[in-house]
Amino acid sequence: MNIYDISQKAGVSIATVSRVINKNPNVREKTKQKVLQVIRENGYTPNVFARGLGHKSMQTVGILCTDSSDLYLAQAVYFLERELRLREYNSILCCTGYKLKDKKRSLELLLTKQTDALILIGSSFIEEKETNSQYIRDAAGKVPVMLLNGHMEAENIYSILCDDYNAIHDAVSKLLENGKKDTLFLYRALTYSGNQKRMGYEDAYKKFGLPVNKDLIQLCNGDVNHTKEFLTMLAEKGIYFDGVISVDDQLAIGAIKYAKKFHIAIPEQLEIIGYNNSILGTCCEPELTTIDNKVEAICMTTTATLMSVLGGKNIPSKTMLSADLITRDTTYTKP
Amino acid sequence: MNIYDISQKAGVSIATVSRVINKNPNVREKTKQKVLQVIRENGYTPNVFARGLGHKSMQTVGILCTDSSDLYLAQAVYFLERELRLREYNSILCCTGYKLKDKKRSLELLLTKQTDALILIGSSFIEEKETNSQYIRDAAGKVPVMLLNGHMEAENIYSILCDDYNAIHDAVSKLLENGKKDTLFLYRALTYSGNQKRMGYEDAYKKFGLPVNKDLIQLCNGDVNHTKEFLTMLAEKGIYFDGVISVDDQLAIGAIKYAKKFHIAIPEQLEIIGYNNSILGTCCEPELTTIDNKVEAICMTTTATLMSVLGGKNIPSKTMLSADLITRDTTYTKP
């Protein structure tokens, strides 16, 4: 069933059918109705390929993320897809994994599919070595690239991110005000946002005129129970801490498990703050104080920005949203 | 940059370039190398639209789910995308929400995109009224439809599911053996798999010659804290239970919270079993005994089955995988 079949059955030319499909006003109402009816009767839908051959757009954007089963990334994918669909765009999802080579390959593959834009979720796409991020710049030569929670200065690249630096800075400051001078900072990787968080942590100490203890900055890449063991090991090594702030909620819950194992009182002896405000925070006990980094808002802003870019508007290349602290039971409630 | 440009620069015809691209062996090695070099130098990639116009395939499958931010569905999406990508298929994700009208619309939209197949995750796509599922049958008229954890008998529809019936049946039997005669069954909706679970629950009671108490079968659709309140309310109503089995882990964790609130001993006074073996199960305390319904295996089977279908092979229309009970601390450990 193609446009020729329809034109025949409706007794008009394919040009007229095309006009009807594309809502071109230059068609007599009666003709239009006739064509629409034939289209409905035959359940005809225009072929996207043929259509794409013409205007080179398939109303599709590529979403890249390292791992869509990750709690945070899954949410981002969900919100992005929803916002895009609302604007009649489809989403091609591509999980790249963490290896540079795979990320490059996936991105190239996606470009091949003629997506109208690319959205990269998470700062893990920005490599430490500047030159290793060249592939993103290359992609931006073909379609707009949106960076979600990452940042990169280049033509046709737009960053939308949460103010991780200040979020951590303020949270750590609060702990310091509570007299907790030895807060452990747990992170998973030195991505862009990982770095921002770390800087926020260090600067809070500096602001209070306190030295930064490198022993309190620890890389921990595992699940809840691994984190528990990890902290146990740190304690055995003689590293003392009376606070924990982490780059996601899972690590923080590991800290809760550690505390309970050794009957360390929360929050009296140990205050704990997570990140992402995920569902996990209400599953543990005590419930977790966590930083809400506004995934939904970021995704909505990203989509809105993208639409402006595609519409040819002049748009700021960097947008920053501030985070909120969700106070629950692993820290002292605000006075 | 198209195939003509390349053919000119390489001093050959477009047919030769096309052969090289498509790995047709009938090209002299030297010619092939020359062409490949020109392709590389110019960063040329064939246009998918033009390609699709011919083949009618874009190596793309549509994945539909109600809500990809749901823990379980997110995992399924992740595994499916991974398996498909391994086989050089891209995934178009489409979250439909729970309304029939929206599900229909999304499905039709996706068909429009000429996907090679459709994968529907979760039995919420199978409507209670048989006629309301007609849209799926219609879709199956155009492309193969894979039903993940749902079931429907029809041409070109393939179901891959977990044996929810026996999973619940066996788990409840275990509770009954432990002397827990009043197990609460918490569910979220009467989908296909919801029904299977419920039947498994009821049949376990029947097997033990015990009556099924309708008060113990409860619909609860909320988060952890809502579930806690809900159980509190049930108890206040005088409904007694010494076991809880639920259709997902969140509900089960709600039960844990309820028990702790009233100092009910787990598992002595209340045994609790969740479903899905999600990450949540290790975040709570005590850690949750839960049923592992093998998402990854289901997704891998689905993809493999799909490939066979696309390859024209004769394939069983229903595949069932068995679940495992992951015993943790909310039930008695096996002797």
Added chain:
DNA sequence: TTGTAGGCGTTATCAC
């Protein structure tokens, strides 16, 4: 082994 030409289903540009 290589090249030529027709077709895939639309959209857009002309004439009428």
Added chain:
DNA sequence: GTGATAACGCCTACAA
């Protein structure tokens, strides 16, 4: 308002 017809970029007989 409407209808021919030429792109769009690729694949694939069929010819050479």
